[in-house]
Structure formats: C-alpha cells, structure tokens
Amino acid sequence: MADNADGGIKVADGNVRNGYYRQMMSNIERQAIDEASMVRIAGQLAECIVEQIDSHASESSKNPVVIYLQGDLGAGKTTFSRAFIRAMGHQGAVKSPTYTLVEPYDLSPPVYHFDLYRLGDPEELEFMGIRDYFSGNAICLVEWPDKGYGILPVADLTLTLAYHTGGSRDLTLTAHNPSMSATLARLDII
Ligand SMILES: Nc1ncnc2c1ncn2[C@@H]1O[C@H](COP(=O)(O)OP(=O)(O)OP(=O)(O)O)[C@@H](O)[C@H]1O
Numbered sequence: 541m542a543d544n545a546d547g548g549i550k551v552a553d554g555n556v557r558n559g560y561y562r563q564m565m566s567n568i569e570r571q572a573i574d575e576a577s578m579v580r581i582a583g584q585l586a587e588c589i590v591e592q593i594d595s596h597a598s599e600s601s602k603n604p605v606v607i608y609l610q611g612d613l614g615a616g617k618t619t620f621s622r623a624f625i626r627a628m629g630h631q632g633a634v635k636s637p638t639y640t641l642v643e644p645y646d647l648s649p650p651v652y653h654f655d656l657y658r659l660g661d662p663e664e665l666e667f668m669g670i671r672d673y674f675s676g677n678a679i680c681l682v683e684w685p686d687k688g689y690g691i692l693p694v695a696d697l698t699l700t701l702a703y704h705t706g707g708s709r710d711l712t713l714t715a716h717n718p719s720m721s722a723t724l725a726r727l728d729i730i
C-alpha cells in the first residue's frame with residue numbers, strides 16, 4: 541500500500557480508495573495469546589475510546605467513532621466486539637449480527653455492531669438508514685466493512701486480526717486521525 545497525493549490509500553488492486561481508509565496516522569500491535577487476552581485488550585480499547593469521547597464531551601459538534609474490524613472468517617471480530625460491548629456495560633447477550641446486519645446497544649455512548657458479510661450491495665445501507673446509526677457520539681463497530689465500500693463512512697480506527705493455529709491472534713490497530721492516534725497512545729501505555 542502507498543499513500544497518494546490526495547490522502548487516499550492505494551490498495552493492492554491498484555485502485556485508489558480516496559478517503560475510504562484514510563491515511564495511517566499511527567499503528568500499534570498486540571498479540572492475544574488466547575481468547576481471554578483478546579477480551580482484555582478489547583476492554584482496554586473500549587476504556588480508552590470512552591475516555592477520549594468524554595474528554596471532548598463539551599464540544600458542540602459530535603462525530604461517531606467508526607471502527608472497522610478486518611480478518612478472515614473466525615479471526616475473532618465478533619469475539620472482540622462482544623468483549624468491547626460488555627466492557628462498555630452491556631450485561632445481556634451479544635449476538636453476531638450476521639443476519640440482522642446491525643445490532644444496537646443502548647449504552648452511553650450508544651454502540652452499533654454491524655456485520656456486513658451478507659450485504660448484497662452497498663446501496664442497501666442507504667435503505668437501512670445508515671445515517672441514523674453513524675451520527676452523534678455513537679461507536680460503530682463494523683465487521684466486513686469492504687462489503688459497504690462507497691457508502692459506508694470512513695474508519696477512524698481499523699483493527700486487523702490474523703490468526704495462528706492454537707488460538708493466538710495478532711492484532712494491528714491503525715488510527716486514521718489525530719484523535720484516534722491519541723487514543724492508541726493511551727492504550728499503548730496500559
Ligand atoms: N485468541 C482468540 N481470540 C478470539 N477468538 C478466539 C481466540 N482463540 C480462539 N478463538 C475462537 O475463535 C472463534 C472466533 O470467532 P468469531 O465469530 O469471533 O470470528 P469472526 O472473525 O467474527 O468470524 P466471521 O467472519 O465469521 O464473523 C471463536 O469460536 C473463539 O472462541
């Protein structure tokens with residue numbers, strides 16, 4: 541991948557996806573040796589993001605926090621999202637939104653968990669009323685974001701999961717703007 545002059549990122553297929561992933565501002569890596577360690581990292585990220593949102597609570601313009609979760613089938617995107625949502629105080633079940641496309645959580649701030657794997661066409665997001673979800677100070681966790689390319693709002697943070705046999709996972713967290721970079725810097729010292 542390479543940055544291009546307009547701030548877009550040239551992806552492997554040679555196309556420039558301007559503004560989609562945006563530029564990489566900073567990157568941190570973690571290894572989750574097992575599921576419990578993945579749950580812990582998700583909880584730490586949730587804590588840092590909520591702190592960052594709270595520190596900007598007095599600002600009148602509020603923007604959602606958009607997190608893309610990438611990785612193969614079974615990499616742990618839902619496991620990570622579930623732990624993130626529980627760390628934010630949700631006590632019930634967190635089911636995978638594979639069929640519903642989105643599951644809402646009435647938390648503070650609200651969380652919307654998307655799984656776009658079964659999305660036929662990015663345009664369907666418009667019919668779902670995507671703008672209502674990506675608004676205010678919501679946190680949007682999006683599995684399979686590529687399926688929404690062109691309509692889905694850009695990411696503030698991309699989490700990429702890679703798995704190894706035996707249950708360990710490599711996590712790469714990439715911030716795409718200064719605010720998320722500050723959040724990752726906090727996470728880095730926990
Ligand atoms: N270190 C780990 N982190 C996360 N999940 C793990 C880990 N080790 C084993 N697992 C298991 O791997 C599976 C991950 O499944 P999960 O549904 O979270 O993946 P996914 O990336 O959401 O897949 P999909 O693309 O199908 O939505 C779970 O069964 C979980 O118990």
Ligand SMILES: [Mg+2]
Pocket residue numbers: 617618619636655683
């Ligand atoms: Mg999943």
